[in-house]
Every structure is written in structure tokens, then in C-alpha cells.
Amino acid sequence: MDCNPLSLTLCGVPLQNPVIAASGTFGFGHEYAEIMDVSRLGGISGKGLTLYGSSGNAGMRVYETPSGMLNSIGLENPGVQHFVETEAPYMRSLGPAVIANLGGHCEEDYLEGARLLNEADIDILELNISCPNVRAGGMAFGMLPEPAADITRRVKAVSRHPLMVKLSPNAPDLVAVARACESAGADALSLVNTFLGMAIDVKQKRAVFENVYAGLSGPAILPIALRMVHQVAHAVRIPIVGLGGIASAEDALKFLMAGARAVQVGTMTFAKPGAMLDIVDGLSDYCAEEKLQNLQEIVGMI
Amino acid sequence: MIVSGAPIGRAGQFFMLRVPGALDPLLGRPVSICETNAETGETAFVYQTVGRGTEQFSRLLPGQEIDAQGPYGNGFSLESGRAVILGGGIGTAPMLQLARELRGDDPAREIDVYLGFREEAYLAREFERYADRVAVNIGGFVTGDADFSLDATYYACGPAPMLRAAAAAADAANAKLYVSLEKHMACGVGACLGCTCQTSGGRKRVCKDGPVFDYREVHDGL
Numbered sequence: 234m235d236c237n238p239l240s241l242t243l244c245g246v247p248l249q250n251p252v253i254a255a256s257g258t259f260g261f262g263h264e265y266a267e268i269m270d271v272s273r274l275g276g277i278s279g280k281g282l283t284l285y286g287s288s289g290n291a292g293m294r295v296y297e298t299p300s301g302m303l304n305s306i307g308l309e310n311p312g313v314q315h316f317v318e319t320e321a322p323y324m325r326s327l328g329p330a331v332i333a334n335l336g337g338h339c340e341e342d343y344l345e346g347a348r349l350l351n352e353a354d355i356d357i358l359e360l361n362i363s364c365p366n367v368r369a370g371g372m373a374f375g376m377l378p379e380p381a382a383d384i385t386r387r388v389k390a391v392s393r394h395p396l397m398v399k400l401s402p403n404a405p406d407l408v409a410v411a412r413a414c415e416s417a418g419a420d421a422l423s424l425v426n427t428f429l430g431m432a433i434d435v436k437q438k439r440a441v442f443e444n445v446y447a448g449l450s451g452p453a454i455l456p457i458a459l460r461m462v463h464q465v466a467h468a469v470r471i472p473i474v475g476l477g478g479i480a481s482a483e484d485a486l487k488f489l490m491a492g493a494r495a496v497q498v499g500t501m502t503f504a505k506p507g508a509m510l511d512i513v514d515g516l517s518d519y520c521a522e523e524k525l526q527n528l529q530e531i532v533g534m535i
Numbered sequence: 536m537i538v539s540g541a542p543i544g545r546a547g548q549f550f551m552l553r554v555p556g557a558l559d560p561l562l563g564r565p566v567s568i569c570e571t572n573a574e575t576g577e578t579a580f581v582y583q584t585v586g587r588g589t590e591q592f593s594r595l596l597p598g599q600e601i602d603a604q605g606p607y608g609n610g611f612s613l614e615s616g617r618a619v620i621l622g623g624g625i626g627t628a629p630m631l632q633l634a635r636e637l638r639g640d641d642p643a644r645e646i647d648v649y650l651g652f653r654e655e656a657y658l659a660r661e662f663e664r665y666a667d668r669v670a671v672n673i674g675g676f677v678t679g680d681a682d683f684s685l686d687a688t689y690y691a692c693g694p695a696p697m698l699r700a701a702a703a704a705a706d707a708a709n710a711k712l713y714v715s716l717e718k719h720m721a722c723g724v725g726a727c728l729g730c731t732c733q734t735s736g737g738r739k740r741v742c743k744d745g746p747v748f749d750y751r752e753v754h755d756g757l
Contacts, residue, residue, distance in 0.1 A: 257727075258722075258726060258727060259726055260725065260726040260728075263725075264722075264724045264725040264726045264743065265724065265726060267724075268604075268724065280728075288737075288738050289728060289731065289738070293719065294719070294728070294729045294730070294731075295719050295720065295721045295727065295729030295730075296719065297560060297561065297562050297587075297588075297721075299559050300558045300559040300561055301561060302561065302562060302721060304721070304727070304729065306727070306728050306729065309728045309731060309738065451561055452558045452559075452561065480558060500561070500721075501561075502722070502726075503562055503563075503721040503722040503723075503726075503727055504553060504561050504562050504563060505553070505602070506604060506722075506724070
């Protein structure tokens with residue numbers, strides 16, 4: 234019998250706990266491995282990849298807002314081939330489940346990236362159709378049910394990995410997008426990516442970001458993300474990974490109760506590198522206090 | 536701000552300082568080491584109250600706890616021989632530890648310090664403990680005061696226009712110059728890619744690959 238009350242299976246992949254480092258906030262694990270015990274995480278979702286890599290956006294890239302931040306990194310990444318050869322084996326050596334996050338500018342980019350990732354030793358492919366910071370594509374695929382279903386179906390057809398689709402809260406009808414991805418064969422959904430926001434430098438009378446709009450994350454978005462996870466959890470049968478402003482074990486429990494089997498933590502790691510380890514400890518304590526055999530018992534109780 | 540209990544870092548390195556438990560402001564603030572004392576285990580930080588994070592620092596009471604993550608980044612490398620230090624505004628703070636380390640490294644070397652401030656000078660007296668000469672300029676350009684044709688290593692930290700002027704002077708005199716860059720950062724450890732800059736060797740992270748660079752490497756991005 235499994236005596237770890239935090240263990241779960243996600244898309245057939247065993248995780249030691251439901252706490253996953255969110256894509257774009259943890260690199261490929263190198264930097265945080267220097268300062269914390271990353272082996273205790275449930276999983277790591279690597280930095281969002283594009284087929285040929287990218288140097289990202291010019292100008293201001295991060296900007297703090299009340300209880301959160303805006304970012305406009307623009308998927309700066311070393312490309313899929315480099316990931317397959319160098320980063321995936323490194324991530325595997327760390328211990329937690331390995332998730333590759335794949336973005337794209339057009340359909341062919343996604344498909345070629347997914348084909349190359351078949352060579353990588355990863356556990357889950359997270360399809361990023363929700364990055365608000367790249368001009369062509371990215372979030373465009375995640376706005377409406379049909380394009381979302383289409384790219385999901387095509388990537389699923391070429392990939393040998395379980396497919397988790399990362400959804401954008403900026404979709405006019407997120408539940409419809411979630412249902413479409415499920416029917417198209419997604420094995421899981423992760424939500425939500427960042428909210429499209431904006432900042433203005435009043436002194437200089439101009440937008441802070443070169444792209445004008447940027448992605449909002451952090452505790453400020455938690456109540457909206459939680460509502461969206463709850464809505465989607467009631468609309469689909471595939472597993473959901475919830476994220477959006479999680480800063481504590483109590484926050485993680487909220488997402489589990491709302492219907493997420495696992496959570497991702499991102500922005501809080503920037504503020505406090507050990508935040509995810511505190512969350513893992515807090516979830517253990519909760520299981521002991523509530524006398525749960527497994528934390529999954531509370532998933533979707535609300 | 537004097538912080539005790541944090542690991543002792545080197546000149547040019549920084550800490551992410553944050554009031555523990557705070558969700559607003561959320562992120563740590565990168566603050567350079569101003570002076571360390573290995574005996575007492577104390578690190579001095581000098582910050583300017585410019586926003587909500589530093590405002591929160593200014594309300595801390597003596598003895599109150601602060602979260603100090605670090606030291607992060609690469610410090611200044613101590614080159615042998617004469618040293619010329621240029622600091623502008625709050626960019627003077629990390630240069631004090633640099634002067635201290637240069638002096639400790641070679642008690643005989645000559646150290647010239649040029650400090651520039653918009654309105655009011657600070658730290659100038661502290662520099663006198665380590666430097667042979669300390670020149671203060673209020674309201675002008677500190678790079679105009681220094682002679683870049685000396686057989687010396689130049690170190691600069693300050694606002695972007697000052698670093699551009701230093702780079703132009705170093706170009707003209709073919710001087711060896713190191714600059715410490717400042718950028719908005721979220722994580723401070725090289726994960727978020729919020730502070731990357733264009734260098735001759737591709738994009739680099741100011742927090743992890745810097746913040747100190749050979750100026751030629753970051754010349755076009757200054």
C-alpha cells in the first residue's frame with residue numbers, strides 16, 4: 234500500500250506530490266537546484282519552448298503590480314533541439330516528473346516541435362496555447378474552441394507523450410475551449426496562464442512594455458483563476474492542473490477543492506524560492522490533521 | 536540598513552531583500568552589498584526610497600526581520616595595479632565594498648574614487664577609509680572628472696547615461712573598464728529572464744551572468 238498521502242497519478246505519470254513548478258518561472262531547474270532541494274517537487278514544467286528558440290522581447294520585461302507582476306518575456310528559449318539534447322536529460326536527473334512546455338508561432342512549428350520532443354525523455358507535453366507575449370500565434374490558438382481543438386488534435390496525433398493543454402484565461406468562453414480540447418484528445422488541462430494586462434508610465438507618458446500588453450500573474454489573480462478552475466472542473470472529465478497566484482499550502486488546497494488534481498506554482502517562487510517546498514510540507518500536515526489517506530480525496534469537493 | 540545573519544558576499548554581488556510574509560509588494564528587491572563585516576557577520580545595504588518596496592524597508596524598525604536571499608550574481612574581479620572607481624547616485628553603494636576589497640587585496644595600490652550625485656552626497660567619508668583620493672561631484676558628470684588614460688582598471692556603477700559616458704571615455708582611451716548593470720528583476724537567480732540584456736556573446740542575464748560585465752561585452756546595450 235502506498236503510504237505517501239500526497240502521491241497521485243497524472244496522465245498515467247506517478248507524481249510524489251501535486252506541486253509542480255510552473256513553466257517560465259523555473260528555467261529548466263538549474264538555477265533553483267543551486268539554492269533549494271528541487272527533488273522534493275512533484276514536477277517541473279520547463280521554460281516554454283519554440284521550435285527554433287527565441288531571444289524574447291525587447292524593452293522592459295517585468296513590472297511589479299499590487300500583489301502580482303506583469304511580464305513580457307516573449308518566450309526567450311534555446312529551442313526544442315537543445316532541450317531534447319541537453320535540458321531534458323538534466324531535468325530527468327533532478328527526480329520530479331519532467332514536463333516540456335511547447336509554444337509556437339504557427340501550426341507547423343507546433344507539429345515539428347512535438348515530433349522532435351518524441352525523442353526526449355519527458356513525462357508530459359504541455360501544449361502552450363496561451364502565451365500572451367508573442368505576436369504571432371501562442372495565445373491565438375487558445376482563444377476559441379475550434380482552433381484550440383484543431384491544434385490539440387494535430388499535436389496529439391504526432392506526439393507519443395501524454396498531452397496537457399495549457400489554457401488562457403483571456404478566452405471569451407474558457408469552458409468551451411476546455412471542452413473542445415477534451416474532445417480533441419487532450420489528456421489533461423492546465424489553467425490558467427497569465428491575464429492580459431497593461432502598465433503605463435505616467436511620467437514618461439508611454440506604455441511600460443514595448444508590446445503594450447503583458448501577462449499578469451501572482452496572488453492578485455488567484456480568486457479569478459480559482460473560479461475558472463472550478464468552472465472547467467465541472468465541465469470536463471480529464472484531470473486539471475490548477476494555477477494562478479498560489480502562494481501557500483492553503484491556496485493549493487483551494488485549487489484542489491475546486492477540482493484540480495495538482496497545482497503549479499510560479500510567481501511566488503520568484504518572491505520566495507522555497508515557497509513550493511513549504512507548500513508540500515503544508516499539504517502533508519493537512520493530510521495528517523484531516524486524517525486523509527490520500528490528498529486526492531478532497532479534489533473537487535466543492 | 537545593516538543585516539546580520541546573511542551569508543557574507545563579495546563586492547558587486549547583491550541580495551534579494553523582502554519583508555517576510557508580505558504579498559504586497561510581492562517581489563524581493565535586488566540590493567547590492569555596500570559593505571560587509573565578516574567578524575560581526577553583518578552586511579550593510581544602502582537603498583534609495585523610490586517605490587513601494589523600498590518604502591516598506593524604510594518603515595522597518597531596528598531588530599525586525601528581513602528576508603535576505605543571496606548573495607547572488609558575480610562580483611567584481613579584483614585586477615592588480617591601480618584602480619579608478621566611478622559611482623553615480625545609489626550606484627556608489629556597491630563601490631564602497633569594492634574599494635574595501637581592493638585595499639585589502641593590495642595595501643600599496645593607488646585607488647581613486649569619483650562619486651557623482653544629483654543633489655546630496657552620501658558615503659563619501661566612508662570611501663576615505665580605503666581610497667587615496669575621493670572626488671565628489673554634485674549635479675555634474677562624474678565621468679568628465681576622471682582621467683581615463685591612466686594605467687589602471689576602471690570600475691563603474693551608476694545610471695545608464697553615466698555608464699554610456701564611461702564607455703565612450705574608455706573607448707577613446709582604450710581603457711579597461713568593468714560596469715555593474717541594474718535592471719528590473721523578478722527572481723534574482725536567472726530563472727525568470729526578466730533582466731536579460733544584449734551582449735556580444737548573445738543574451739545574458741544581468742542577475743546571474745552579471746551584474747558586473749566587461750564594458751565591451753555590453754557596449755551596445757548600455
